[in-house]
Amino acid sequence: MRALILGLLLAMPCLGQDRESGFKLPVQEFVLDNGLRVLLVERHDVPRVFCSLWWRVGSVNERPGVTGLSHFFEHMMFMGTDVIGTTDAVKDAELNAKIEKVMGKIREVKLARLEAKRRGLETPAGEDELYKILMKEYEGYVEEQKKTIVPEHLSKIFQANGGTGLNATTSYDRTNYFVELPANKVELFCWLESDRFLKPVFRSFYPERDVVKEERRMRTDSTPTGLIHEAYWSMFWQAHPYKWPVLGWMSDIDQYTLADAQRYYDTHYSAQNGTAIFVGDVQPAEIQELCRRYFGRLKRFPGERDAIVTQEPDQPAERRMEAEAESKDELSVQWHGPSAVHKDSAACDLMMSVFSGRSGRLFRPLVEDKKLALDVQSYFWSLRYGGVLNLGVAPREGADVRALEKALLEIVDDVRKNGITERELDKVRNQQMADLVRGLKTNNGIAQQLGYFETVGTYKDFFAYAKALETVTAADVKRCAEQYLKPTGRNVLVVRRKEKK
Amino acid sequence: MRLAPAVLALLLGAPLLRGQEIPPRPEQLKYPPLKFEVPDAAAIRTTLSNGTPAYLIEDPALPIVDLRIIIRGGSFDEPAGKMGVADLTAELLRTGGTESRDPNAVDEEIDFLAANVAVAVEDVSGSATLSILSKDLDKGLEILMDLLRNPVFRQDKLDTLKAQTLDGLKSRNDRTSSIEAREANLIFYGPEYPLNRLATKASIESITREDLKAFHASWVHPSRFIVAAAGSFRKSELVSKLEAAFAKWPAKPAVAGPVTAPNVAHAAKPGIYCFNKEGKNITQGRVTIGHQGIDVHHPDVQAIRVMSYILGAGGFSSRLMQRVRTQEGLAYDVRSDLRPGLVYPFPFKLVFQSKNESCAYAAKLCLEEVDRIRAEGVSPEELKAAQQFYLDAFPGLFFSTKMQVAGTYAQAELLGLPKDYYVTYREKIAKLTPADIKRVAQEHLHPSKFAWVVVGNIPAIQAGDNVHPVKLADLGTVVSIPLADPFSLERMK
Numbered sequence: 006m007r008a009l010i011l012g013l014l015l016a017m018p019c020l021g022q023d024r025e026s027g028f029k030l031p032v033q034e035f036v037l038d039n040g041l042r043v044l045l046v047e048r049h050d051v052p053r054v055f056c057s058l059w060w061r062v063g064s065v066n067e068r069p070g071v072t073g074l075s076h077f078f079e080h081m082m083f084m085g086t087d088v089i090g091t092t093d094a095v096k097d098a099e100l101n102a103k104i105e106k107v108m109g110k111i112r113e114v115k116l117a118r119l120e121a122k123r124r125g126l127e128t129p130a131g132e133d134e135l136y137k138i139l140m141k142e143y144e145g146y147v148e149e150q151k152k153t154i155v156p157e158h159l160s161k162i163f164q165a166n167g168g169t170g171l172n173a174t175t176s177y178d179r180t181n182y183f184v185e186l187p188a189n190k191v192e193l194f195c196w197l198e199s200d201r202f203l204k205p206v207f208r209s210f211y212p213e214r215d216v217v218k219e220e221r222r223m224r225t226d227s228t229p230t231g232l233i234h235e236a237y238w239s240m241f242w243q244a245h246p247y248k249w250p251v252l253g254w255m256s257d258i259d260q261y262t263l264a265d266a267q268r269y270y271d272t273h274y275s276a277q278n279g280t281a282i283f284v285g286d287v288q289p290a291e292i293q294e295l296c297r298r299y300f301g302r303l304k305r306f307p308g309e310r311d312a313i314v315t316q317e318p319d320q321p322a323e324r325r326m327e328a329e330a331e332s333k334d335e336l337s338v339q340w341h342g343p344s345a346v347h348k349d350s351a352a353c354d355l356m357m358s359v360f361s362g363r364s365g366r367l368f369r370p371l372v373e374d375k376k377l378a379l380d381v382q383s384y385f386w387s388l389r390y391g392g393v394l395n396l397g398v399a400p401r402e403g404a405d406v407r408a409l410e411k412a413l414l415e416i417v418d419d420v421r422k423n424g425i426t427e428r429e430l431d432k433v434r435n436q437q438m439a440d441l442v443r444g445l446k447t448n449n450g451i452a453q454q455l456g457y458f459e460t461v462g463t464y465k466d467f468f469a470y471a472k473a474l475e476t477v478t479a480a481d482v483k484r485c486a487e488q489y490l491k492p493t494g495r496n497v498l499v500v501r502r503k504e505k506k
Numbered sequence: 507m508r509l510a511p512a513v514l515a516l517l518l519g520a521p522l523l524r525g526q527e528i529p530p531r532p533e534q535l536k537y538p539p540l541k542f543e544v545p546d547a548a549a550i551r552t553t554l555s556n557g558t559p560a561y562l563i564e565d566p567a568l569p570i571v572d573l574r575i576i577i578r579g580g581s582f583d584e585p586a587g588k589m590g591v592a593d594l595t596a597e598l599l600r601t602g603g604t605e606s607r608d609p610n611a612v613d614e615e616i617d618f619l620a621a622n623v624a625v626a627v628e629d630v631s632g633s634a635t636l637s638i639l640s641k642d643l644d645k646g647l648e649i650l651m652d653l654l655r656n657p658v659f660r661q662d663k664l665d666t667l668k669a670q671t672l673d674g675l676k677s678r679n680d681r682t683s684s685i686e687a688r689e690a691n692l693i694f695y696g697p698e699y700p701l702n703r704l705a706t707k708a709s710i711e712s713i714t715r716e717d718l719k720a721f722h723a724s725w726v727h728p729s730r731f732i733v734a735a736a737g738s739f740r741k742s743e744l745v746s747k748l749e750a751a752f753a754k755w756p757a758k759p760a761v762a763g764p765v766t767a768p769n770v771a772h773a774a775k776p777g778i779y780c781f782n783k784e785g786k787n788i789t790q791g792r793v794t795i796g797h798q799g800i801d802v803h804h805p806d807v808q809a810i811r812v813m814s815y816i817l818g819a820g821g822f823s824s825r826l827m828q829r830v831r832t833q834e835g836l837a838y839d840v841r842s843d844l845r846p847g848l849v850y851p852f853p854f855k856l857v858f859q860s861k862n863e864s865c866a867y868a869a870k871l872c873l874e875e876v877d878r879i880r881a882e883g884v885s886p887e888e889l890k891a892a893q894q895f896y897l898d899a900f901p902g903l904f905f906s907t908k909m910q911v912a913g914t915y916a917q918a919e920l921l922g923l924p925k926d927y928y929v930t931y932r933e934k935i936a937k938l939t940p941a942d943i944k945r946v947a948q949e950h951l952h953p954s955k956f957a958w959v960v961v962g963n964i965p966a967i968q969a970g971d972n973v974h975p976v977k978l979a980d981l982g983t984v985v986s987i988p989l990a991d992p993f994s995l996e997r998m999k
Contacts, residue, residue, distance in 0.1 A: 048567075052542055053902045083822070088531060156832040160822030162532055165891035167898020171822065187898050189540040196532045215835030222790035223838055223859050227962075229680045232787060298526060331785060332680050333673065363601065363613040372666060379670045402673060432618045439620035439639055442568055447907055502676075 030445060032455065032464060033289055035296075039305045040277025043296045044464055046284045046451050054285035055448035056194040057183035058202070059456040061280075062273035064251045065177050065313055065390065071265050073253015076175040077217055078269055082182065083173075084208045085158055086200050091208070093153040100150040101208060105263050107143045108211060112262070114139065147212065154208065159197060166190050170449070177247050178389040179460035185448065188286035195299035198281075202274060203302050207266050214258055221252045229332035230500060237326050237498045241339055245317045245391065275306040280459040284448040313390055317341060323495040334400040335500040336410060338417075342385055342392030342489055345461035350387055351437075351473035352481040353394060353489065357385040358433035359425050359482070360396055366416050367396070377401055377409040389461040394489055406499055417490050424483030437474050542901045544928050547915045552741075555749045557760030560733035561915045562741050565908040569640050571737030572909045573647075575654075576916055577632040578730040578765055582700040584721070590705030591713050594667060595659075595721045596627040599634070602663045602718075604656040609663055612649065621646050623653070629701060630765045630849050631920060632725070640738035644747070651751040654726050659718045671710050678992035682783050682961045685989065686792045689781055690959045694798060694853040696772025707993035728752040729760045734916035736908035764922025767850040770798060774957035778982045781989055782964040791865040791962030795872065796855035797955040801847040802921065808934040809946045810844055815892045816884050816943070817875060818842025818856065823891070825875050826856070836860050836868040844950070848921055854951065862966035867974035869958075869981060876951050883944030896935045904928060958982065 033045050064075050087094040114136045118128050155161075163171045163184050171184040186194055225231035235250050242248035252258075281300060283292055320341070343349040360366045360383040367381040380399040385392060398413060400406050444450045458467040529535060552560045581592040600623060603609035616623050621638040623646070634654055638646035679685055688704070695701050733748060774797060800810060811819075818826035818841045830840040840858035856876070860868040884892075896903075904914045918927060960967060960978070964986065968978050978984055988997045 050567075050908070051901050051906055052540055053906060151833060154833075156828040157822045161891060164820065164823045165894045167895060167900075167902070169899045169902050185902055187540050187901075189537045190535075190898075192535055192537070193532060196528070196535060200532075209832065212833065212835035216831055216838055219790065219836070219860060220838035222861060227682060227788050227790040227859075298528060302528075333677050362617050364610070364617040369610065373662065379666075379673050399673070401669060402676070428618075432620075435618065435620035439570070442570055442639075443637065445568060446570070446572075446909075 030451070034464070035293060037276065037297060037301050039301060039303055040275075041296075041300050041303055042280040042459070043292070043300070044280060044282045044455055044459070045287055045289060045292050046455075047287055047289070048284060048448060048451075049286050052188035052286045053185055053448065054188050054191050054194075054283055054287050055183065055185045055452045056191060056198075057181055057282045057452050057456060058198050059179055059181045059280045059282060059459055060274065061178070061278045061460050062180055063176050063178045063460075064249065064253075065246045066273060066310070067246065067249070067253075069249070070257060071253075071261065071269075072249040072257045073217070073251065074257075074261060074265060074269055075180055076251055076253065077214070077258065077261055078266055079173045079175045079180050079182075080213050080217060081207050081210065081266055082201055082205060083157070083159055084206065084210075084213070085155070086204050086206050088200060089162070089197070090155055090158045090206065091153050092155060094206075097150060097153050097206070097208060100146050100153075101206070101263075104143060104146045104150070104211070107139055107146065108262070111136065111139045111143065112260070115260070143211070150208070159201065162193070162197065166193055175251055177251060179456075181456055181460075183449075183452070185285075191283065191287065191292065192295055192299075195295045199299040199302050202279075203304070205270065207263055210261075210263055210266070214261060217252070217258055218255065221255060221258065225250070225252060226255075230328075230330050230335070233326075233328045233330055233498075233500060237337070237496070240324055240326055241341075241393070241496045242317060243320070244315050246313065246315060247388065247391065271306060272310050275310075276300070276303040277305055279303070280456065282452045282455055282459070284451045284455075317391060320494050320496075322493055323497065325497045325499070327499045327501075329501050329503040331503055332500060334402075334406065334502055335498065336398045336400055336406060336413070337498040338396045338410070338413065339496040339498075340394040340490055340494045342387065342394040344389060344391055345387035345458075346466045346469075347387075347392075348473070349481075349485055349489075350385075350392070351470055352477045352485045353385045353387075353392065354437055355430065355433045355474070355477055356420070356425075356482045356485050356489075357383045357394060357396075358436055359420065359429050360416070362436075364432075366420065367398070367413065370416065371398060371409065371412060372401075375409075375412055377404045377412060387461070406501070410497070410499075414492075417486070420483070421486045421490055424486070425479050427479060430477070430479050430482065434474060434477070438471070441471055441474075540898070545905055545911050545915075547918070547925070547928075550912065550915060551919075552745055554728075554733075554745060554752060556728050556752045556755075556757060558728045558731045558733060558748070558752060559760070559916075559919055560735070560745070560748060561912040562733070562739075562744055563736040563908040563912050564739060564741055565736045566738050569738050571636070571638055571640050571643050571646075571735065571739050573636045573650075573733070573735040573737075574909075574913060574916070575634040576732040576734070576920055577627075577634065577726060578630075578732075578761055578920070579725050580627050580630045580632050582629050582767055583724070584703070585717075587709060588713055588717055588721075589703050589709040590671060591717050591721050592627045592632070592725075593705070594664070594671065594710075594713060595718045595725070596625040596632055597667055598659045598663060598718060599625040599653055599657050599722065599726070601667070602657055602659040604652045605658055606656065607649075607652060609660055612653070615645075615649060619645060621649075623650055625653070630767050643739060643744075647747055647751060651754070655754060657722060659715045659722075661715060664715060664718070668710055668713070671705070672707060672993075675705065675707060675710070676992055679783070679989050682788065682790075682792050685781055685783065686794055686959055686961045688990075689779070689961070689987075690794045690796070690853075690855070693774045693779060693957050693959055694772075694796060695770055696774075699770060699772060700768065704995060706995055727758060728755050729758040732916045732919055734909070734912035736912050765849055765920055770851050773798060773955070776955055776957055776982065778958040778960060778978060778984045780964045780967070780978075780984060780986045781959070781961045782986065783962055783989070785963075788963045789861055790859050791862050791960060791967045792859045793865055793869055793961075794855050794857050794959045795869065795956050796853045797952055797957060799844055799847065799851050799854040800950065801849065801851045802923065804846060806942075806946050806949075807846050808931070809938055809942045810846070810950055812889070812892045812896070812935060812938055813879070813884075813943045813946050813950075814842055814844035814854075815895065816888050817844075817879050817947075818872075819844065820892060820895070823895075825879070826858075826872060829875060830858060830868055830871050834868075834871065836864050836871070840868070840872070842872075862963050863969075863971040864974050865960065865962070865967045866970050866976050866978040866981060869978075870976045873953060873956075873981070876953055879947045880944075880951055880953075883940050883947065886940055889938065889940050889943060893935050893938065897932050900932055956982075
């Protein structure tokens with residue numbers, strides 16, 4: 006481990022002019038020799054620690070054919086190692102090899118089916134027979150392997166030690182793993198996390214594909230507008246790898262192989278792509294020693310991974326999607342915005358806040374005066390490589406949605422032409438600053454803020470962002486509105502209720 | 507920028523706290539003891555001059571104050587035919603203006619202060635909440651109290667809210683999850699229970715400002731409040747401010763004792779009740795299986811909690827999760843839910859979603875796990891792991907922030923939990939034996955009484971496939987029930 010690098014004590018800027026409103030978020034940082042970053046924030050109120058590990062890898066690092074692999078990999082990381090998840094690592098490895106072999110044959114059958122489908126032909130009868138025989142062999146191995154698998158072993162250990170909220174999430178730019186533990190058991194986190202990221206074993210690989218398919222059915226396929234919003238998102242990103250869903254396309258989930266997962270691990274789960282964040286009742290010297298001892302084991306893989314080079318091209322014309330669903334009517338207008346650490350990021354947050362809320366630009370004109378809408382929302386969602394500026398409206402029953410869209414866009418045009426008032430700026434600045442403070446009320450909330458910035462930049466960008474919120478001017482907001490909310494940059498989604506015949 | 511003392515110590519080379527070894531297995535780790543004292547509820551509780559109880563905790567960490575006023579009474583108290591009036595009243599208390607404040611001016615002021623102000627109502631209680639920067643606390647309190655004390659429920663705001671509400675009703679059958687939740691309540695509680703007196707188009711349309719005024723008059727009064735607050739304030743000052751505000755109401759003696767709800771007399775008729783949702787995208791069915799359960803005052807509540815944790819409420823560690831998800835890949839979400847009802851009994855439920863073809867098979871596996879825990883009980887190791895979860899997680903479950911401490915105790919007073927409920931929580935868990943768990947499994951899980959709610963593509967769910975060797979009809983009497991009309995809740999033909 007390199008000598009201790011940075012111990013930072015940073016103060017958030019004061020809110021408004023009131024000195025009493027200032028507060029501190031002292032973040033301590035150090036970097037291990039292998040490049041893994043560690044952040045900690047001491048909060049000694051309750052003997053609990055929110056422990057989390059953030060990896061700068063997500064669906065943006067995938068390619069067509071293995072979409073959703075980042076998320077699937079996250080599931081795999083709960084399957085264990087040679088120590089966790091099995092009572093007989095040797096036998097387990099033997100069976101895993103047999104499973105892989107027969108799955109290779111099954112994959113050939115599946116590819117033959119795809120080929121038949123491509124030609125518009127039925128699958129040859131012999132292929133179906135072969136498939137059944139191979140599946141039977143595969144199922145035999147899976148049954149055999151169950152005898153030595155300890156299901157949910159990792160979860161059981163964490164929970165039996167008072168771990169709460171154990172989970173992991175995958176997004177476009179990052180994957181995070183987290184649990185809150187009693188303050189005396191941080192070493193358990195270091196043990197289990199360094200073990201699984203050092204030598205994961207991808208067991209129960211194929212049954213878990215079915216779990217992820219169920220997750221996709223639950224979140225997307227079987228909801229009224231899941232598939233429509235997925236298609237809208239893919240239309241919004243023409244070129245960028247953000248365009249596919251984090252959960253992956255159904256056809257890809259069915260095709261992941263162990264080799265895909267191994268390659269993915271070797272490429273992305275290299276120590277310098279991770280940040281461990283501890284927030285709660287921690288002693289810095291102890292965390293430093295534990296991290297050095299445990300996470301110091303993680304490898305820094307040779308070779309750099311591919312940079313994300315694709316730039317979303319400037320949109321040449323408005324794009325629209327008009328859909329019907331068994332769902333509420335919906336109107337959404339969306340533009341591309343800057344990335345999270347872009348100098349315009351704070352201004353875009355303030356700009357979108359101007360549109361939101363009961364006292365914002367949209368609510369009273371659209372909902373109460375024109376009676377075209379029932380509710381409004383707006384947000385700026387910033388990612389590592391880009392951002393989404395969204396205005397959403399719930400049309401009132403029977404309202405002319407074209408007229409609603411027109412009225413909405415007139416309000417946007419007004420901000421582009423005439424900017425916003427100083428009072429509006431003060432209001433949205435107050436709101437954004439207060440929301441930042443509210444985000445720091447819990448151990449989890451602090452870790453989420455720091456982790457987010459660690460995966461779009463570094464945690465120092467959090468403080469830079471807070472500072473930028475203070476200095477944005479009304480002119481900045483007007484300039485951003487002109488630059489980002491262009492007519493040709495619009496993406497429009499209209500969802501109308503499908504009426505039963 | 508300066509370095510924190512702890513960091514300086516690190517720079518100078520802090521001594522290692524423990525050995526350099528990494529034990530081969532995590533079970534070999536040794537931990538220092540953990541000390542946690544249950545916060546003293548009596549020391550936190552104050553009785554305001556008008557009689558309102560208040561749990562106020564100073565927390566100077568952030569320049570912010572969170573205040574929550576729990577209000578006794580809720581939608582169960584709605585007059586006949588006026589279903590939905592509680593929600594409309596709560597929402598319009600926030601947005602409908604006051605005698606001296608224009609509603610739009612209230613919106614502007616709250617937004618400019620970057621405050622969050624909300625009034626909400628549930629079954630037997632409601633709440634008014636304020637989150638505000640501490641420097642603006644006086645202003646925020648003044649607005650909140652005016653909203654609660656002097657509302658005018660302006661007609662134009664009511665009209666908009668009613669249109670929004672009707673739009674919400676229209677979507678009642680859009681999601682299989684909404685259908686499942688509504689039908690499960692009907693089956694487990696019966697149509698007469700107040701939980702199932704739901705708003706209809708007719709009830710919403712019949713509601714007038716006079717109804718809102720009447721509901722407000724019977725609902726919102728400091729004698730029915732319990733206050734919880736934490737943040738950057740001086741307790742004595744906040745007490746004075748609340749006392750001054752509450753003094754503007756006519757004095758009434760504070761209501762004491764737990765909130766109550768009618769008994770649940772209904773028992774579901776066993777059967778597999780199916781609700782068909784058409785749509786080619788409905789590739790997954792949702793299943794809830796259950797019967798009536800217990801409330802939090804049950805003497806075996808801790809044993810039942812632990813039993814349920816082991817069976818299916820314990821997240822990834824639970825038996826259902828291991829069997830149905832991890833081993834069989836049949837569901838993403840599978841769990842049992844035997845939460846004690848807080849005021850009236852909550853049903854015991856098995857819940858999962860699975861692709862249409864495997865719903866019946868997944869259900870069979872869940873039922874097998876119920877039979878198994880009844881017949882075999884649990885192993886000492888399983889019990890110890892579950893007990894250790896509750897013992898170790900205890901501070902995080904109820905006391906993780908100052909606001910959670912205040913909220914936990916305010917809620918305990920509302921529910922009338924015994925004074926020593928949290929003090930003895932851990933000992934009651936610690937002394938459980940495998941025999942206790944087996945006994946409560948047998949006493950509280952009744953497979954012969956199970957009623958099912960199945961929502962999805964029912965023909966596909968009934969058909970199953972050749973891979974999963976069980977059909978829905980093998981598991982009980984299948985009864986098809988048409989969906990309810992979203993506006994009237996009458997069954998559609």
